[in-house]
Structures are given as structure tokens and as C-alpha cells.
Amino acid sequence: MELFLYTALFSPLVGSLFAALFGASPKTKIAGVVPSIMLGVSLLSSTILLVLVLTTGHTIHVEMMTWMATGNLYIPFGFVVDQVSVTMMMVVTLVSTVVHVYAIGYMDHDKGFNRFFSYLSAFVFSMMILVMSDNFAGLFIGWEGVGLCSWLLIGFWYHKESASWAANEAFIMNRIADLGMLIGIFLIYWNTGTLQYDGAFAAMANLDASTLTWIGIFLFVGAMGKSAQFPLHTWLADAMEGPTPVSALIHAATMVTAGVYLVVRANELYALIPHIGLFIASLGAFVAIFAASMALVNRDIKRVIAYSTLSQLGYMFVAAGLGAYWVALFHLMAHAFFKALLFLGAGNVMHAMDSELDPFKMGGLGKKMKGTMIMMTLASVALAGIYPFAGFFSKDLILEVGFVEHHYIIYTVLLFTAGLTAFYSFRIVALIFHGEERYKLFGFHPHEAYKFMLVAMSPLLVLAIIAGSFKMTYFDMVTYVLPATEYHVHNHLVYWIMTIGTQLFVILSIFYAYKKYTSRDVKVPDGTSAMENSFKYKLLINQYYIPYFYEEYLVKPYRELSEIFWTKIDQKIVDATVDGIANVFYQTGEKTRVMQSGNLSTMLKWMVAGTVALLSLAVVFGLAARHSGEIKIFLSGLGV
Amino acid sequence: MEIGLNHYLVLSTILFAIGLVGVMRRKNLLMLFFATEILLNAVNISFAAISHYYGDLTGQMFVFFVIAIAASEVAVGLGLLIVWHKKHNNIDLDNMSTMRG
Numbered sequence: 001m002e003l004f005l006y007t008a009l010f011s012p013l014v015g016s017l018f019a020a021l022f023g024a025s026p027k028t029k030i031a032g033v034v035p036s037i038m039l040g041v042s043l044l045s046s047t048i049l050l051v052l053v054l055t056t057g058h059t060i061h062v063e064m065m066t067w068m069a070t071g072n073l074y075i076p077f078g079f080v081v082d083q084v085s086v087t088m089m090m091v092v093t094l095v096s097t098v099v100h101v102y103a104i105g106y107m108d109h110d111k112g113f114n115r116f117f118s119y120l121s122a123f124v125f126s127m128m129i130l131v132m133s134d135n136f137a138g139l140f141i142g143w144e145g146v147g148l149c150s151w152l153l154i155g156f157w158y159h160k161e162s163a164s165w166a167a168n169e170a171f172i173m174n175r176i177a178d179l180g181m182l183i184g185i186f187l188i189y190w191n192t193g194t195l196q197y198d199g200a201f202a203a204m205a206n207l208d209a210s211t212l213t214w215i216g217i218f219l220f221v222g223a224m225g226k227s228a229q230f231p232l233h234t235w236l237a238d239a240m241e242g243p244t245p246v247s248a249l250i251h252a253a254t255m256v257t258a259g260v261y262l263v264v265r266a267n268e269l270y271a272l273i274p275h276i277g278l279f280i281a282s283l284g285a286f287v288a289i290f291a292a293s294m295a296l297v298n299r300d301i302k303r304v305i306a307y308s309t310l311s312q313l314g315y316m317f318v319a320a321g322l323g324a325y326w327v328a329l330f331h332l333m334a335h336a337f338f339k340a341l342l343f344l345g346a347g348n349v350m351h352a353m354d355s356e357l358d359p360f361k362m363g364g365l366g367k368k369m370k371g372t373m374i375m376m377t378l379a380s381v382a383l384a385g386i387y388p389f390a391g392f393f394s395k396d397l398i399l400e401v402g403f404v405e406h407h408y409i410i411y412t413v414l415l416f417t418a419g420l421t422a423f424y425s426f427r428i429v430a431l432i433f434h435g436e437e438r439y440k441l442f443g444f445h446p447h448e449a450y451k452f453m454l455v456a457m458s459p460l461l462v463l464a465i466i467a468g469s470f471k472m473t474y475f476d477m478v479t480y481v482l483p484a485t486e487y488h489v490h491n492h493l494v495y496w497i498m499t500i501g502t503q504l505f506v507i508l509s510i511f512y513a514y515k516k517y518t519s520r521d522v523k524v525p526d527g528t529s530a531m532e533n534s535f536k537y538k539l540l541i542n543q544y545y546i547p548y549f550y551e552e553y554l555v556k557p558y559r560e561l562s563e564i565f566w567t568k569i570d571q572k573i574v575d576a577t578v579d580g581i582a583n584v585f586y587q588t589g590e591k592t593r594v595m596q597s598g599n600l601s602t603m604l605k606w607m608v609a610g611t612v613a614l615l616s617l618a619v620v621f622g623l624a625a626r627h628s629g630e631i632k633i634f635l636s637g638l639g640v
Numbered sequence: 641m642e643i644g645l646n647h648y649l650v651l652s653t654i655l656f657a658i659g660l661v662g663v664m665r666r667k668n669l670l671m672l673f674f675a676t677e678i679l680l681n682a683v684n685i686s687f688a689a690i691s692h693y694y695g696d697l698t699g700q701m702f703v704f705f706v707i708a709i710a711a712s713e714v715a716v717g718l719g720l721l722i723v724w725h726k727k728h729n730n731i732d733l734d735n736m737s738t739m740r741g
């Protein structure tokens with residue numbers, strides 16, 4: 001079985017290295033095909049492991065090699081396949097296989113085709129390390145690896161100013177959060193003496209509450225960065241500068257869920273500090289509605305989906321924070337499927353529209369792109385949580401968790417967000433695929449994507465539809481390692497009112513969005529309508545002015561401060577000191593080299609002078625040694 | 641007044657000082673050689689005197705070595721001097737500065 005573990009882990013690396021061989025050469029189809037096949041192999045191995053874990057309940061734990069062993073510190077490269085990590089492995093390998101195959105078509109005309117696949121597979125490898133590691137150090141390696149690959153891929157079109165800016169923003173924000181996570185890991189090591197999950201969590205039961213609280217906070221800071229929770233959320237929307245398959249894989253399905261994974265993995269820690277859990281849940285609920293509100297007005301389809309991701313991550317954190325770890329993981333899985341599908345669909349639309357992202361400039365594309373339309377519509381239905389799609393089971397479950405745990409404010413917020421989710425999802429679906437064919441005004445000639453791209457997307461479609469039916473199987477499996485709490489509203493009447501009420505609310509939102517945005521009155525906004533000039537709209541379209549705030553009150557002062565440090569401290573003090581020391585030597589050399597005039601007579605004089613100096617020294621020291629006793633008495637008389 | 645060790649040492653010191661001044665002041669290469677010879681022989685005098693004073697032959701043996709080495713040094717030096725003179729037609733030290741630093 002270890003063989004399958006290693007195959008699942010390392011075949012993406014092989015694919016990445018293979019594509020890297022072609023990094024500098026022009027587009028080679030094989031550089032895309034081989035990584036995709038390697039991903040397929042990884043998917044197959046993960047599936048075998050899943051079946052094994054599912055049927056026997058065994059977990060696999062291997063120690064590949066020693067990584068660090070000094071004194072009391074012992075960190076191995078160890079990997080574990082248990083019910084939690086196998087879920088993540090399945091999600092990661094499945095979505096990335098789909099995305100790889102899709103990208104062969106999507107990146108068809110791109111000069112960086114080979115490079116792209118190298119980065120993409122390297123990302124999958126890092127993500128696999130992140131989810132499979134059996135200790136915090138390995139998790140951190142994967143954590144940084146995915147951050148690096150995310151940076152490479154957001155800035156993939158590095159010649160675009162905005163893309164490299166967004167890449168740097170994402171990387172720097174993540175670094176800030178990673179510092180928190182690193183402190184958390186140090187605290188764990190300091191207090192428990194180990195970084196292995198089992199050992200560390202076992203030792204945590206004996207620690208005092210304040211230490212645990214700090215560990216929990218710092219680890220969650222790391223999770224906030226990776227999962228783009230408020231206030232570190234701005235990078236995710238900007239990360240949409242990357243190619244769309246990247247958005248689908250990294251910024252929707254896998255990397256951004258690493259934070260949720262971390263909280264789920266550390267469930268034994270968070271179970272000990274429920275107040276931090278409650279904070280996580282509250283923040284999650286806030287982010288859910290906060291992000292959803294920004295998605296309402298945005299005029300960029302990828303950004304809308306990005307905000308939607310943010311909002312769904314909020315849902316996951318609500319579940320994880322309230323202790324419903326398996327629910328969080330289940331929603332993570334279901335969300336990965338339909339969100340990746342939505343992104344890939346958006347990619348098709350972008351392709352058809354020559355990279356135009358404003359849905360107001362589209363409209364009526366359904367006629368040209370039937371396949372994409374069906375997929376995106378179904379994915380949106382799943383996202384909205386309509387029975388019997390995946391979202392219904394996972395998202396409504398989170399609502400139930402909030403209700404059952406008596407956090408009615410969180411419940412209400414999430415319920416309202418569910419309506420918003422349905423509204424913005426169908427807002428873009430309606431704007432893109434239905435209504436007037438506004439694209440004709442702008443001279444676009446849309447066309448459907450390659451057949452194989454649609455075929456590649458279909459597994460996601462199937463899973464987005466049926467994933468919900470695995471709920472109980474999944475529950476049985478994953479609760480080997482996670483707390484097995486079932487969340488049922490015991491009163492049947494309440495349960496039905498809740499479910500049907502939610503469904504009705506969501507369906508109404510869908511119809512409202514549909515009606516509003518398929519009408520003939522939809523025009524390309526030109527900044528003159530009353531709505532666009534209202535305060536609410538301005539607030540939302542400018543993302544609550546948070547990026548503006550960061551730019552104006554953090555980035556600029558920091559830059560000015562750096563400027564001062566540079567010109568005043570670095571140049572005037574540090575540089576001056578170093579230069580001064582160098583100057584002393586330089587000047588000394590300049591002065592003394594005159595001695596070496598090459599004139600024999602002069603040199604002889606210097607020689608004599610040197611001899612005399614040495615001789616006098618010798619005489620002085622000789623005298624001093626002979627009269628040392630008297631000198632001591634003399635000095636003590638002086639009071640030295 | 642009997643001539644004792646101190647007299648020899650004083651003579652040696654005076655000769656050494658004369659030689660030292662010669663080394664420093666002379667600009668003529670030949671004179672420089674003379675000055676070096678004076679230096680060496682000043683040392684020889686003190687060697688021989690001290691050797692006699694202590695009744696130990698080691699010092700006198702050293703004197704022989706010094707004389708032999710001084711002779712060979714002068715032989716080589718004079719050879720170079722002649723070649724230099726043939727080439728440059730003078731033996732002024734101030735002109736010998738091709739190794740200027």
C-alpha cells in the first residue's frame with residue numbers, strides 16, 4: 001500500500017519536472033499531456049487508497065526518511081493517509097486532473113504552455129505534501145510550496161503589470177499570515193516537544209488554556225492568510241489575474257481550502273478552546289456575507305466567482321469553528337467540485353469572448369455555447385444549494401449546525417447569505433447566457449470551447465450533482481478521526497420549515513436575479529444610472545474601500561518610512577560607517593605606498609629605521625621585564 | 641692601560657655606526673658595498689673579541705663564515721655592478737629605480 005502512497009505523492013512531481021525540461025522551448029503538446037497522465041496516475045492511486053480506507057478503516061503511516069535530527073529535535077519526512085487526508089487527496093487529484101486536461105485546450109495558444117504545466121504540477125505536488133504530511137513541519141513545507149506556485153501562476157503573464165502586482169500581493173499577504181502560523185508551530189514545539197500530529201495533540205491535553213489559546217490563534221492566523229479570511233482577503237480577488245485554470249484549481253478548489261484543512265486537522269486543539277472556535281465561526285459568518293455582498297455588484301465574472309469562493313470558505317469556517325469538522329470537510333469537497341466547474345465554465349466564456357470579463361457585454365451566449373451554459377447553470381444551482389445537488393446537502397448542513405448549536409445570529413447571517421449566493425450566481429448566469437445579445441455591439445464572435453475541454457469538465461459536473469448522496473458514507477468514514485456529531489434538528493416540523501423555507505428563499509432569489517438580468521432593459525452600465533451613483537453601490541464595487549485603505553494607510557506610509565530609513569539611516573549611518581572603515585585602509589595604503597619608491601637608498605633608510613624601531617622596542621620590553629616589580633609598585637601608587 | 645673587551649666593543653660600535661651612515665647616505669653603489677663590508681667587519685670584531693673573552697671558539701668560527709659569505713657576496717655584487725655599469729654607464733643608486741612601486 002505504501003507504493004500507492006508514494007505514487008500518489010510523487011507522480012505530480014515527475015510530471016512537473018518533465019514539463020520543466022521543455023520550459024525554454026516553444027509549445028510542445030507532450031509537455032501538457034505527460035503531466036496530465038501523471039496526475040491521472042496520482043488520482044488512480046488516491047482512489048485505491050480511498051477504497052482501502054473506506055472498506056477497511058485502516059490508515060497508512062510511513063516515514064520516508066529522517067529530515068532533521070539534532071539533539072531533541074527529530075522531524076522525519078512522514079506521510080499519513082487517514083480519512084481526512086484521503087479526502088483532501090481525492091479532491092486535489094481529481095480537480096487537478098480535470099484542470100490539467102482542460103488547460104491543454106485552454107492554454108493552447110499561449111507561449112508559456114510548457115512552463116504553465118510545470119508550475120501547475122508543482123503546485124499539485126506541494127498540495128499533496130501539505131495534506132499528506134504527518135507533522136507540522138511537512139505541512140509548512142507544503143504550505144509554502146503552494147504559496148510559491150500560487151505566486152508563479154498568478155503572475156504567469158508576468159509582462160502584465162497588474163498580474164505581477166497581484167502575484168506579489170498574494171505572496172506578501174500570505175507571508176504575513178505565515179509568520180503567524182510559524183509562531184504557532186514554534187509554540188507547539190516549545191510546549192509539546194514534538195511536531196508530529198499525534199504526539200503534539202496528545203500532549204496538548206495537559207497544557208494550560210492560555211498557551212492553547214495562543215497556539216490556536218496563531219495557527220488560525222496562518223489559515224486566515226491561505227484561506228483569504230478578513231482582513232487578509234483582498235489578495236484572492238486580485239489573484240484572478242492568473243489564467244482561469246489556475247483560478248479553478250488553486251483559488252477555488254484546493255489551496256484556499258488549506259486553511260480549513262488546517263483547522264480540521266487541528267480539531268483536537270480547537271476542541272479544547274471553544275471560545276477560539278466561536279471566534280472562527282463568527283469571522284466565517286462575517287466573511288460569508290461580506291464577500292457575498294461584494295459579489296452582488298462586481299462586473300467581472302471571475303471576481304464574482306472569487307468572492308463566492310471567499311463566501312463559501314466563510315461557511316466552511318463556520319462549520320469548523322462550531323466543531324462540525326466533518327461538515328466543514330464535506331462542504332470543502334462539494335464546493336471544490338462545483339466551484340472548479342464554475343471557474344472552468346467562466347474560462348470557456350472568456351475564451352469565447354477574447355478575454356472579456358464584463359458580463360454586461362455578453363448576454364445571449366447560451367445559443368452559441370450550450371454545453372458551457374448547462375454546466376455553469378448546474379454548477380450555480382449546486383452552489384445555491386437546491387435539492388438534490390451537492391450544495392444542498394453540504395451547505396444546508398452548515399445552516400443546521402448553526403441552528404442546532406444555538407448560534408441563531410450566525411444561522412440568520414448564513415441564511416441571508418444563501419439568498420445572496422443564489423442571487424449573484426444567477427445574476428452572472430443570466431447576464432452571460434440569456435437576454436439580449438449585447439456582445440454583438442462590441443464585435444465579438446463567440447464560439448464553444450473544444451469538445452475535450454467540455455468532456456474533461458464532465459466529471460466535476462457529475463460530482464456537483466451527486467456528491468450530496470455520499471453524505472452518510474462520508475460521515476461513517478471520516479468520523480474515525482473526527483468528532484462524530486450528527487446535526488439534526490430534532491423537531492420534525494422545525495426541520496421541514498427550515499428546509500423548505502431555505503429552498504423557497506433561494507429559489508425566489510434565483511428567479512429575482514433571473515428576471516432582473518434577462519430583461520430587455522439590461523444595458524452596459526456607463527456610470528450614469530442612479531443605482532451606480534448610490535452610496536451602497538459605490539461601497540460594494542470598491543470592496544468597502546478596503547484595498548484603498550490598505551494602499552493609502554498601510555502601503556504608502558510603509559513606503560515613506562522605508563524611504564526615510566533608506567536615505568537617512570541606511571545611507572547616512574550604515575553605509576557611511578562601512579565606507580569610512582574602508583576609506584581608512586584605502587588612505588593608509590595611499591599614503592604609505594610612497595615608501596616603496598623603488599629607490600634602493602630610500603629603502604635602505606627605511607630598513608635601518610625599522611631595525612632601530614624594533615631594537616628600541618626590544619630594549620624597552622627588556623627593561624620593563626627586568627623592572628616589572630618596581631613598575632607595579634609605581635602604578636599602584638598612581639591608583640591604577 | 642691594558643686593552644680590554646670594552647675597547648673592542650666600542651671600536652665595533654663606532655665602525656658599525658660608520659657603516660650604517662654609509663649605507664644610508666652613499667649614492668654610489670661601490671661605496672655602498674664598502675659600507676656593507678664595514679658593517680660586517682664591525683660585527684666580526686665584536687664576535688672575535690667576545691669569543692676571546694669567554695675562551696670559546698664558536699664566535700671566531702662564525703667570523704670565518706661571515707668573511708667567506710661577505711667575500712662571495714662582494715664577488716656576485718661586483719659582477720652585477722660591472723654589468724650595470726656597462727649597460728647604463730653609471731652606478732648611481734638614484735637611477736636604479738625600475739622597480740618603482
